[in-house]
Amino acid sequence: MEKNIEVSLLLDFYGELLKPSAKQMAQLYYNDDLSLAEVAAETGITRQGVRDRIKRAEQQLFEFEQKLGLLSRFQQLENGLDVIAEKAQEISELTNNNDIRALAADILRQTGELKEKE
Secondary structure, X not given: OOHHHHHHHHHHHHHHHOOHHHHHHHHXXXXXXXXXXXXXXXXXXXXXXXXXXXXXXXXXHHHHHHHHOXXXXXXXXXXXXXXXXXXXXXXXXXXXXXXXXXXHHHHHHHHHHHHHHO
């Protein structure tokens, strides 16, 4: 996974654990795609100060993930839901039994609802 995308996802999971200023700068840099100079102008500190805080925030985010594993677990669950939905679709296509098709459709509906809640 590309680092910028990974850090953005980690921000979604662990951003509240960062200091507010570090969270703000990381969000501006990764989610709003501002340059270091633009973040510095918006926050009123030097470009180097912004860079240091963002690097520290990145390190903290990766440490949180290493210890807690929420993003990894989320991705496993999402992949599992995809596999379940694929198998339900296959079952629905392979059977002529309307009861089984209805159950497969229910599984597909429920996996879709779970993915929407993410």
